[in-house]
Amino acid sequence: MADGDDKQPLVDPRSLAALQARFGPGLRWWALVTVMIGNMAAVMAATTINVAVPAISHVFRLGPQQAQWLATGFMAAMTMSMLATPWLLRRWGYRRSYIAMLVLLGAGGLAGGLSTSVEMLLAMRVVEGLAAGVLQTIPGVVIMRAFAPHEQGRAMGLFGFGTVLAPAIGPSVGGVLIEWFGWRAIFFFVLPFCVVAAELARRCLPHSAPGGEPIDRRAPPPDALSLALLSGTLGALLNGLVDLQGPRPWLGVATVALAVVLMALFVRRQRHVPAPLLPLGLFKHPVFSAAGVVAFVYGAGLFGSTYLLPVFMLVALGLAPSQVGAVLVPAGLALAVVIPLAGRLADRQPVYLAIAAGLGVMALSFVLMIGIGRGSAIGWIVGWAVLGRIGLGFVIPSLNLGAMRGLPPPQIPAGASTVNFLRQLGGAIGVNLVGIMLGWREQAYAALGPDGVLRAFHEVFVLMALLTLAAAIAAWRMRPAGDATAMDSS
Structure with missing residues (x-):
């Protein structure tokens, strides 16, 4: 003064x-x-x-x-x-x-x-x-x-x-x-x-x-036991998923089961600490709860398919690395162009429509990949890859907006961290899920040689399509409860 x-x-x-x-x-x-x-x-x-x-x-x-x-x-x-x-x-x-x-x-x-x-x-x-x-x-x-x-x-x-x-x-x-x-x-x-x-x-x-x-x-620090339980959950989960693909799958099953138990203890702990890492009260908001499901399933499909597509072209189609790079460049450019346009659209249209439509287009691109074989023209592969990235471009700017617009302003930081956490957790599971599924189906079709490898990849694309469609269905539950209010500038 x-x-x-x-x-x-x-x-x-x-x-x-x-x-x-x-x-x-x-x-x-x-x-x-x-x-x-x-x-x-x-x-x-x-x-x-x-x-x-x-x-x-x-x-x-x-x-x-x-x-x-x-x-x-x-x-x-x-x-x-x-x-x-x-x-x-x-x-x-x-x-x-x-x-x-x-x-x-x-x-x-x-x-x-x-x-x-x-x-x-x-x-x-x-x-x-x-x-x-x-x-x-x-x-x-x-x-x-x-x-x-x-x-x-x-x-x-x-x-x-x-x-x-x-x-x-x-x-x-x-x-x-x-x-x-x-x-x-x-x-x-x-x-x-x-x-x-x-x-x-x-x-x-x-x-x-x-x-x-x-x-x-004086803000209370994160609960030490919650941090320990979460660290143990993530370590056991990722280790277990790796072991499932190795020579000791029984160890992988046991480790994943341990991860599930630790996660249950972590969630239970969040109910009893003054400063929870994962505020369960966020999920009382129906829109945010639906967005959490979308983030998790979408993360699994996104990260899993990002790993799957280059491996599909290298292993199943026998393309050279330079050709794979040439296929992915137009898809990346399409994504970079679509995201700003989709962001502007999100200011004018309900975001849940953009998310559901984008996920639907992604699922369609996975289904169309089933028709790609060794004799397919490169142009078709480029086209379906670009189509998938166009769908992704509509999801990226809208998911966080749709999740957090219905939250009270003090809960926005926790909402942002939780949505990112769920998407990343889904991604970690999705990448390993693709690896497990691919290895299992390749073994099942080993007698068919290259045709069996191609069939195995096609079945994993079906899995990606189903995951993405499940996320699109969940996106329809993200209808806002009311009009958003202006946020204060900070």
């Missing part, structure tokens, strides 16, 4: 009010660009490792299961940290939380690139995953709180454009970096993005917690 007329009250230059005075209405767009670049860094950390796995496996003499943990460890850590995001925002605010996670991601990348042992390398992948989970959750909170309802679809579409651009360019650039500088360059690749995003966050993100609320240093 000022003690005299000649003195002015001190104003924190990083407060929401000060930033709004400095940037004006454009603050929300600067905030969107900031979180988009940070998210691109997180996505590239997740995806570029795939092109380096053969080189890393050769250097450290890794078997297939050990090499798989380069991706699985990252995924498990990312899935778990998503649920801690609301607490981080309450405790540290937007600016400190985001910059801290960028520093953590960059440090993990730097140390990973300098690793001299496989243990250190895997540990740094876990560090990167912990940071990536938060970096991928905060943008949804920013969009829902900083943009009015009639702008949220457009903002989500622009953000989605950057999100799909990262996995499109990451592996390509990563391949060049490996060829020129070796596998370590893959880990250093994220550093420039982290530096740029951190500088933008320092300038454009407020100290405050969501909604312009003051930071609460």
Whole structure:
């Protein structure tokens, strides 16, 4: 408070009010660009490792299961940290939380690139995953709180454009970096993005917690037992799914059963702690509850099919890697073009219609893939791949919007983290489900040779179509209970 007329009250230059005075209405767009670049860094950390796995496996003499943990460890850590995001925002605010996670991601990348042992390398992948989970959750909170309802679809579409651009360019650039500088360059690749995003966050993100609320240093930390149960659940689940594909499937069944028990204990624990990692009260909102089902099933279909399509072209159709790349480029471009258009449409039409229609188109593309054989023209494969990505483009900007528009503003951070968690959990199961199903059907048709391999892939495409259709049916339950209200800017 000022003690005299000649003195002015001190104003924190990083407060929401000060930033709004400095940037004006454009603050929300600067905030969107900031979180988009940070998210691109997180996505590239997740995806570029795939092109380096053969080189890393050769250097450290890794078997297939050990090499798989380069991706699985990252995924498990990312899935778990998503649920801690609301607490981080309450405790540290937007600016400190985001910059801290960028520093953590960059440090993990730097140390990973300098690793001299496989243990250190895997540990740094876990560090990167912990940071990536938060970096991928905060943008949804920013969009829902900083943009009015009639702008949220457009903002989500622009953000989605950057999100799909990262996995499109990451592996390509990563391949060049490996060829020129070796596998370590893959880990250093994220550093420039982290530096740029951190500088933008320092300038454009407020100290405050969501909604312009003051930071609460006394916010109760996540329950330690809940964290332990969730870590055990994810570890057992991913380990068990890997074992199901190995020589000891009985061990996989037992480990997955352990994961189910741990998850049940985790959910029960959330009813009795003051600051639950997974607020079960969110599921009392019918729209959010339906969106959670959509996110889980859609995640399984999306991640499973993203793995399935390239393997189908390489193994069943016998295409060269360069041809596979040529097929996937038009699909990626179609997705990048459709997402901003679908985002604008989400501002004008009910989002549940866009989600259901997009999932229906994705399911159709999987069904059409059943007609592809070794003699099929490349153009048909490109066409069906593009069709699937067009459907995906309608889902991406609408799912988070549809899930969170019906929530009270204080529950939006928890809603964003929960939707991302469910989608990621579904994705982890979907990838392994595709691998298990494919191995099982290939064994069943082993006597048929190449025709049997093709039939096995076709049956897995049927599974993907059924999963996607199930998500489309659940999307019809996402009808909003009432009109959305404008969110406060933060």
